[in-house]
Amino acid sequence: GTGGRNRRLLLGASWRAELVQAGFDPGRPAVVVSTGVSMYLTREANVETLREPAELAPGSTFAMTFLLPLERADDDARPGLEQSARGARASGTPFISFFEPGDVVELARAAGFRAVRHVSADDLAARYFAGRSDGLRPPKNGEEILVATT
Numbered sequence: 001g002t003g004g005r006n007r008r009l010l011l012g013a014s015w016r017a018e019l020v021q022a023g024f025d026p027g028r029p030a031v032v033v034s035t036g037v038s039m040y041l042t043r044e045a046n047v048e049t050l051r052e053p054a055e056l057a058p059g060s061t062f063a064m065t066f067l068l069p070l071e072r073a074d075d076d077a078r079p080g081l082e083q084s085a086r087g088a089r090a091s092g093t094p095f096i097s098f099f100e101p102g103d104v105v106e107l108a109r110a111a112g113f114r115a116v117r118h119v120s121a122d123d124l125a126a127r128y129f130a131g132r133s134d135g136l137r138p139p140k141n142g143e144e145i146l147v148a149t150t
Contacts, residue, residue: 016052029059029150036143038066039095040088046097047107053150054112060150062113065143069098077139104146113148120144 020026032053038046053062073081085095099107101118108116121138124145129137 014052016055027057029057029061031060032056032062034062034064036065038064038099039097040093041097043097046099047111050108050111050113050148054108054148056150058114058150062108062146062148062150064146066099066104066146067095067097067143068100068141072141074140074142077142080139081142101144108146108148111148112150114150116146116148118144119147 016024016026024030034049038049041049049064050062053060056062067081070078070081070085088095101120105116105118121140121142121144125137
């Protein structure tokens, strides 16, 4: 069953080691994506989350979402983000990490990534929402994206 594997993961076994055991080739470039996770982790756990994919083969890409401090959210997005934070706290999984874009970029560089960039809501809107007649856009200053390559 998966009980032994889950126990190893809880005891600190590397997710990379688990992938290698399952047949992952660490010598080839890979793409790793972590969405909707960083806000639940401590800063230290986020740093470790950045270190592991930074050690992947050259040409690998890591993408993760992160929350900006809630007070930075646009007025129209803040109530929904605050409600999400309250719900997470009430369920025992509070949001505990928020990052300014420059801070998370520096953490990724310090982890060892060769190239790092912040993808803002404005970047997403320009690329994917331009020309919409209904005005739909991603909320500014909420959950944004870090993209880093080895």
